[in-house]
Amino acid sequence: MLRRVANHLYWAARYLERAEWRARLLDVNYHLLVESPPGAGGGWVAMLTITGDREEFNARYETGDEASVLGFYTFDEKNLSSIRSCVGLARENCRALRHRISSELWLEINTLYLDAQRWTPGDFAAMGVYGFFSELRERFYRIAGVIQTTISRDVGYDFLAVGRSLECAENITRLLDVKYHVLLPKLEDVGSPLDLSQWAALLRSASALEAYRRAYGNLIRADKVVEILLFDGSFPRAARFCIDRLGAALARVEAGGMHANGFDRVPAAHALGVRLRAGAAPTVIEAGLHEYLLGVQDDCARIGDQVSAEYLKFE
């Protein structure tokens, strides 16, 4: 497989996943704020800290109100990780590969792109913030389904999986950070109805609430939420599951190469995999969840650098 082709597939998958997670982040943040008492926590501005966009936002927007932040993350083309930008970049990468991806996949992505070009803030008013993002989420599910059912399981598919898994692992840590930043838990609130409903909203935005209930029952506890979103080996959005899947994809790639396994060329993936498999929620919370999450994000960035240098860089 040509590096150029692998590179396009990898980035198409990353941008699609990133766009989907932006929608999820906005969605959960919206719910947390709607349900919390006025003035609690960091409000919409906290989102900007989580995604590391505060500076860029402040340079172009005057107030951190709901409309501005939603606009910044959804429509703003100057923001390279707005949903519209991500969809556009995913489409650019796919366009270069139209002959290698299925026409069904191209059609889905191109239609989403064309629709995204027409989005206006008025859509939030017309459909409601919840309605807007839930429809968007369905589009992403459809794309995932088309990839699953129309793309041959060759090395190209493996690079799609690498990009998607890495982006997902990184974003699940950002999602967990929402709770930390948006509503700094006060000691007296822990275990309160409000606290519980916030954790439930967070799980729901990761489509993890049902999986949580099956695994841990109806009682929602912080440590169990961390467990299922970071360390679970079977929930498909858990960081550990994602890194396992990434490792498997790299191993399949290397089956055609000269190295014994994929981790020889991407040691950071091996290291993070080991860490997540050994991780336990109580210990991590005790030592500081926020710091742990930042550590995982750093590892993800290192994996991205190593994958690019080893497999994708061609110019």
Added chain:
Amino acid sequence: MELSTTASQAGRQAPVFAAYRPPAGMYDEMFSAAGGPHRWCAPVAANLLEMGSAEFASLRAQAERMLLRMGVTFNVYGQTEGAERIFPFDPIPRIIDAETWQTLEAGLIQRVRALNAFVADIYGEAHILKDGLIPHDLILESSQYRRGAVGIAPPGGTFITVAGIDLVRGADGRFYVLEDNARTPSGVSYVIENRLVTTRLMPAALRASRVRSVEGYPADLLASLVELAPGGISRPTVALLTPGPFNSAFFEHVFLSQQMGVELVEGRDLVCVDHKLWMKTVYGLRQVHVLYRRIDDDYLDAVVFRPDSMLGVAGLTAAIRAGSVTIANGIGTGVADDKAVFAYTPEMIRYYLGEQPILPIVETHLLREPEVRATVLRDLDRYVIKPTGASGGYGVVIGPRASDAELAQTRKQIEAAPANYIAQPVVSLSVHPTLVDDGAGGVVLAPRHVDLRPFVLMGARPRVLAGGLTRVALREGSLVVNSSQGGGSKDTWVLDAPC
């Protein structure tokens, strides 16, 4: 089978085909001058006679839907992105009988052999120039001559691996060579896709006529490329070099690479190291032994040709010279399809092969010669004027159709640089029944001009695709069949056995 008999049997439901009248003074590909179909067309003609206007319309609509769904499109230069069109397809097949094809095939192979010998000679010892058969300056001043190719000796002396020879049929029913395409001829993917469509649309007629298959072309092309790999390599790596998705023939590049199972590469996927050509894969550099390139010489190697080119790969010419890689077609093959050189091709066949040419060429006048020029300029409106170095129908002026202003402009250009132009008489191209809109929402059959581009492959042995691309000028009376200028195509059926 007599057309009239069948027509009366078909009766009132089938006026479409019965109303068709072959024009006078031209060769009709389906009907003889007497009015009945040629005997090799009889089974198809009988089949078509049973169809009414609505059925023809539906046939055409189905074909277009199928081609669009298959993504058989081409990009039009100068149009914005997304301007992908399907190459218009006419479902009425063009049929060539077995004996006629046998002669054509022999003539095509002979011709491409001679053209190859010519290119090898020009970049080698240049005997043909020393012997005075062709003037030195005609070659050395040709825009297609590449000094960078001098001394390159590809395996088997094969410079032209893929040739597309454009043929027209005169009023006498004979095929004439109109021009050669020895650089990067395109159109073969339409041949294969068109057949796929007719196989689905008219399976009975296809079977009844015993038509030779065309689907083996990609395998034949790959075999030819492999045979030309540098010596000693048993399983060479082959790649197809495309200028990228914006090229008008990109669909074909995708199609052929997929059919051959070889990597479709762009210049930035390649690199030359140690006089070898490599492609950048996820497993590191992988050596390429044979490169089927679909970009022009000028863009191939920034070291030797245009330094601003991003499409090719720097150092390729040196790698070719070192013998580590073969490219198809070779550098500088355009010298063989130069329109002025064309006039000498019958001589070339006698010179290199010691044979009489099997296929006649369309009479060609070199305007570099003063007396010829004077004669042509006197009756400029009776000739077709072509620039010597161009291809794809660009720059061609058809005298009888040109305005006075165009003729005056052409005259000025000829007088300024006579060596850059040739003149040919206007050939009255053969016609073929073709579906056209009747202006009232229905379709009728009308005669439209056609040509034929067969494809010849030269590996260790020659291989000729049975048939080729029949292009049809869809506008009434138009002689221009190029896809870039409003032409369409037909499936070409070469019959398997004499009928």
